[in-house]
Amino acid sequence: xxxxxxxxxxxxxxxxxxxxxxxxxxxxxxxxxxxxxxxxxxxxxxxxxxxxxxxxxxxxxxxxxxxxxxxxxxxxxxxxxxxxxxxxxxxxxxxxxxx
Amino acid sequence: xxxxxxxxxxxxxxxxxxxxxxxxxxxxxxxxxxxxxxxxxxxxxxxxxxxxxxxxxxxxxxxxxxxxxxxxxxxxxxxxxxxxxxxxxxxxxxxxxxxxxxxxxxxxxxxxxxxxxxxxxxxxxxxxxxxxxxxxxxxxxxxxxxxxxxxxxxxxxxxxxx
Numbered sequence: 131x132x133x134x135x136x137x138x139x140x141x142x143x144x145x146x147x148x149x150x151x152x153x154x155x156x157x158x159x160x161x162x163x164x165x166x167x168x169x170x171x172x173x174x175x176x177x178x179x180x181x182x183x184x185x186x187x188x189x190x191x192x193x194x195x196x197x198x199x200x201x202x203x204x205x206x207x208x209x210x211x212x213x214x215x216x217x218x219x220x221x222x223x224x225x226x227x228x229x
Numbered sequence: 230x231x232x233x234x235x236x237x238x239x240x241x242x243x244x245x246x247x248x249x250x251x252x253x254x255x256x257x258x259x260x261x262x263x264x265x266x267x268x269x270x271x272x273x274x275x276x277x278x279x280x281x282x283x284x285x286x287x288x289x290x291x292x293x294x295x296x297x298x299x300x301x302x303x304x305x306x307x308x309x310x311x312x313x314x315x316x317x318x319x320x321x322x323x324x325x326x327x328x329x330x331x332x333x334x335x336x337x338x339x340x341x342x343x344x345x346x347x348x349x350x351x352x353x354x355x356x357x358x359x360x361x362x363x364x365x366x367x368x369x370x371x372x373x374x375x376x377x378x379x380x381x382x383x384x385x386x387x388x389x390x391x
Contacts, residue, residue: 133341134343137338138335138338139273141331142244142331143266144334146247146251147251148326149326152326153318155318159259162250162263163250165263166247169266169267172270173270176274176279182347183347185353186360188281189360191282192285195286196372196376199376200375200379200380202298203379203383204382206297206301207382207383207384210304210386210387211387213304
């Protein structure tokens with residue numbers, strides 16, 4: 131398969147994740163969309179690493195995977211705290227910081 | 230030939246599961262679809278001759294992340310006492326914006342010329358280990374610090390009130 135096929139696939143997954151982030155009301159649903167977008171980035175990194183025979187792409191993929199895990203842990207902890215305090219995780223209702 | 234078939238299967242599963250993640254009304258089902266999408270991504274990594282990343286993907290993403298999200302949903306759902314249905318808003322606007330971003334990315338992809346795929350060479354895992362211990366040693370240590378800080382922070386947030 132040519133490099134472009136992998137890039138198109140990654141772009142598709144990225145915009146699907148973007149769509150999820152924009153349209154979901156539930157905070158956990160938004161986090162799932164972010165997961166999809168980061169996943170698409172990983173596909174891009176690995177594809178470029180393979181086609182350019184450059185190991186840095188693989189190392190960066192490892193780093194982004196680890197950082198994503200940390201991000202999910204903190205994000206879900208925040209979601210649980212918000213839920214405890216506000217009894218909702220609908221993003222529309224969380225407007226405490228709105229000016 | 231096998232690569233083309235494998236790529237098509239993985240791509241169809243990946244795109245279908247991703248669409249299900251953002252469209253299904255049941256949040257729990259969305260997480261299960263996300264697991265399917267992440268495993269399909271692992272399949273793409275295999276096609277790109279990166280079996281090590283495939284293993285990492287399964288362990289950390291499909292194993293770790295999905296488990297954490299399922300736990301969070303079960304916690305909040307139990308507290309609510311009702312199955313969480315989630316609705317979407319601005320579906321049309323979101324679709325338009327996503328399509329525009331896709332078109333823009335396609336513009337860049339089409340500008341790039343075809344790149345020949347080099348022959349897979351050598352022991353990739355050994356080179357990866359050397360890179361992580363050598364030129365990428367400091368970022369790796371920083372990553373460890375970041376993980377500890379993030380997990381401590383998550384623990385602090387989610388601790389029991391007393």
